[in-house]
Amino acid sequence: MSERLLVLVRHGQSEWNLKNLFTGWRDPDLTPLGVEEAKQAGQRLKTEGYQFDIAFTSVLSRAQKTLDLALAELGQTDLPITRDIALNERDYGDLSGLNKDDARAKWGEEQVHVWRRSYDVPPPGGESLKDTVARTLPYYVTQILPKVLQGNRVLVAAHGNSLRALIMVLENHTPESIMKRELATGAPVIYRLKADSTVESKIDLAG
Numbered sequence: 109m110s111e112r113l114l115v116l117v118r119h120g121q122s123e124w125n126l127k128n129l130f131t132g133w134r135d136p137d138l139t140p141l142g143v144e145e146a147k148q149a150g151q152r153l154k155t156e157g158y159q160f161d162i163a164f165t166s167v168l169s170r171a172q173k174t175l176d177l178a179l180a181e182l183g184q185t186d187l188p189i190t191r192d193i194a195l196n197e198r199d200y201g202d203l204s205g206l207n208k209d210d211a212r213a214k215w216g217e218e219q220v221h222v223w224r225r226s227y228d229v230p231p232p233g234g235e236s237l238k239d240t241v242a243r244t245l246p247y248y249v250t251q252i253l254p255k256v257l258q259g260n261r262v263l264v265a266a267h268g269n270s271l272r273a274l275i276m277v278l279e280n281h282t283p284e285s286i287m288k289r290e291l292a293t294g295a296p297v298i299y300r301l302k303a304d305s306t307v308e309s310k311i312d313l314a315g
C-alpha cells in the first residue's frame with residue numbers, strides 16, 4: 109500500500125524573525141537558532157523513522173537552508189529537490205522590512221492583525237492569504253500532490269504563510285479558522301493522504 113506521505117516544515121528562525129521585521133519575499137539568512145531548529149526538524153523526523161523520496165522548497169534561502177540542514181540530519185543529501193517561486197512566503201508588499209511593533213504603533217494593533225492574519229485583506233502592495241493560495245494551490249495540485257499520490261514520500265520546506273495556504277486546504281479551514289492556525293519554525297507537520305487526496309491522519313511535531 110502506498111504511504112502517501114506529505115511532510116510540511118516551516119523554515120527555522122530567520123534574522124528578520126529575530127529582529128521582528130516583516131519579511132515576505134526578502135531573503136534574510138537563518139539565525140544560529142534557526143540552524144538548530146532546522147537540524148532538530150531533521151533529527152526528529154529521523155527518530156520517528158521517516159525517509160523521503162523527493163523534496164520541494166521555495167527560491168528563498170531560509171527555506172532552502174532549512175531543507176538542506178534537515179536532509180543532512182536525515183542522511184538524505186542526495187534527494188531530488190525542486191525549488192519554485194510558487195512556494196515563496198506571502199509577499200508583504202510595502203510592509204516588507206518594517207518592524208512589526210512600529211507598524212502597530214503607526215496603523216494600530218487591529219489593522220496590523222488584519223494584514224497579518226485575515227484571509228482576504230492584502231497588506232499595502234502585497235498579497236493576502238487568498239492571493240497566496242491562488243499561486244501555491246495550483247502548484248501543489250499539479251506538482252506536489254501527484255508525487256504524493258504516486259507513492260513518493262514528499263518533504264516540503266517553505267514559509268509560515270505559503271504553508272498556511274496549503275494547510276487551509278488540507279485541514280479544511282474556513283477564512284475565519286485559518287486566522288488562528290499558526291505554524292512554529294522548524295516544527296514538521298506530517299500528513300498521510302487518502303487516495304482521494306484528503307487527509308487521513310495528521311501528526312504535528314510541534315505538539
Ligand SMILES: O=C(O)[C@@H](CO)OP(=O)(O)O
Nearest residue numbers: 129130131132197224268
Ligand atoms: O514576516 C513574514 O514574512 C511572516 C513570517 O515570518 O510574518 P507574519 O507572521 O506576520 O505572517
